[in-house]
């Protein structure tokens with residue numbers, strides 16, 4: 001069994017307050033900020049490693065990003081993945097979620113056969129949750145998003161999806177793609193031995209000379225999305241304080257619950 | 268002279284910092300409160316391979332230096348002094364094995380210690396032998412299969428939880444310190460049991476236990492470095508161990524300093540933060556200065572040890588200075604936090620109780636001054 005994990009390097013959440021948006025092209029300014037593996041992608045890695053430990057699978061980790069994304073791949077190696085590949089080229093820069101998922105899907109095709117692709121449910125910097133599903137679409141395979149529990153049996157994957165108000169249990173055939181939530185597992189720490197070993201591994205670089213993708217499908221040219229403005233949203237609406245004596249308050253709350261149909265799932 | 272860390276050290280420390288801050292430090296109050304051996308912390312350190320830092324690869328270690336060990340131990344101690352001491356006491360078991368053990372002893376006992384599947388302890392102290400380490404009463408008698416040990420050891424760190432013990436015993440009482448020998452004793456050996464669990468001022472979760480040896484047989488192969496080598500082994504192990512004890516004290520001092528500094532910037536009295544009072548600023552400045560001096564002493568001692576150069580003087584100076592700094596810094600940290608500092612709701616009172624130990628173990632401050640004086644008077 002072969003598993004591919006897609007990871008993204010993102011600015012550290014704890015330092016996110018320092019993140020700046022470049023006013024010229026609306027991209028995130030990344031200089032001077034500590035980078036980490038997108039936290040949900042660590043869950044994706046952990047899940048792949050757990051499958052590997054149970055089913056003798058091999059795990060390949062890929063990441064598209066600037067050259068320093070190699071650090072994220074090295075961390076993945078130190079956690080125990082078998083192989084890591086960096087997908088990087090200046091002509092990939094500026095790719096939106098469509099172009100990124102296209103490039104990643106093409107890279108996955110180059111890897112050959114695979115059974116399962118795992119990604120995090122979304123990246124904490126862009127928060128789009130589109131790249132995982134995009135890869136599945138480009139590859140024409142089934143996908144399950146927001147997965148919080150899986151079971152693999154006889155070429156099928158049975159997954160529990162965490163949706164807004166309820167869970168869904170779905171079964172699909174492999175090969176498939178899943179995106180995972182934080183609840184699925186607790187990512188491991190690498191051991192020092194693996195950390196030191198990973199430091200010495202040479203990580204292959206796949207650029208566009210290798211992937212040979214058409215210019216109009218990658219980078220800014222290949223990206224249909226245009227970001228018009230990036231800004232911090234205003235404060236959320238203030239809550240309403242219900243006045244009156246106990247009975248009045250209770251009546252008002254019941255009225256609001258009915259009006260907003262808040263108990264519909266109990267019916 | 269080079270003060271840079273290697274890329275490898277930086278990577279290791281980043282990982283250790285993350286684990287210390289996210290897992291070990293948040294539990295430190297609870298560990299002390301409950302007084303139970305922090306097994307989860309020890310398993311975590313083992314899963315990261317930290318017990319094997321100084322042990323050669325062929326014995327399942329990482330084959331790195333004592334400076335790296337010290338840098339790691341500093342971070343663990345900063346997060347939880349108890350965990351730091353358990354980690355440090357383990358070194359007192361691996362050090363004599365590595366430096367005086369036979370090939371067979373190394374290949375038998377080092378791999379489980381490196382992996383952290385076994386813990387180690389070192390036992391010299393007895394009711395009549397504390398600072399006067401040569402006055403060990405525990406006896407070793409030669410017999411057909413090896414040696415028979417009889418005696419009691421007290422205060423032994425990692426007692427009962429450890430699997431492998433280095434025991435200092437006397438083969439020939441008439442010869443005093445020169446009659447001492449070092450033995451490897453496994454938990455579960457007939458005649459080897461545990462007595463009192465000592466109750467302490469602080470570090471409630473650190474096991475300090477009485478070892479009872481009653482006609483306890485030790486195979487000939489478990490004698491380390493030959494007969495009469497015991498005192499030398501003990502002294503060299505303590506010398507290296509002082510780096511570890513100093514590092515433990517340094518970690519506590521750092522933790523207390525950080526709490527005091529952060530608190531002083533928040534606490535408002537007389538309409539201003541207390542950090543704006545020069546009296547408080549000067550305490551903070553002295554804290555930071557003494558901590559940095561302690562750190563340099565100890566790093567230098569570790570660096571000398573790694574280079575195979577005489578390190579004993581610096582280890583004693585570092586242990587002395589860092590432990591007295593830890594006592595001073597933690598006392599002043601309580602002062603800066605005022606009444607809150609005296610309360611159990613803040614960790615500084617705990618730091619103060621923990622710091623005191625470091626002026627006592629591995630040679631008291633008085634004994635350190637004696638060692639340093641001895642060494643400097645020999646210099647010309």
Ligand SMILES: Cc1cc2nc3c(=O)[nH]c(=O)nc-3n(C[C@H](O)[C@H](O)[C@H](O)COP(=O)(O)OP(=O)(O)OC[C@H]3O[C@@H](n4cnc5c(N)ncnc54)[C@H](O)[C@@H]3O)c2cc1C
Pocket residue numbers: 356389390391392396397398399421422423424425467475624627628629630631632633634637
């Ligand atoms: C928590 C804890 C953990 C320990 N862990 C271990 C362990 O794992 N293994 C182990 O073997 N031991 C261990 N010990 C023992 C420790 O090393 C001894 O307590 C220490 O060496 C001091 O010996 P003592 O308690 O007998 O004090 P004493 O030697 O009786 O000292 C009492 C006082 O007299 C002073 N004094 C003694 N001799 C002199 C002198 N020549 N000149 C000037 N002053 C002197 C001392 O400085 C001290 O102030 C531990 C102790 C504690 C408290």
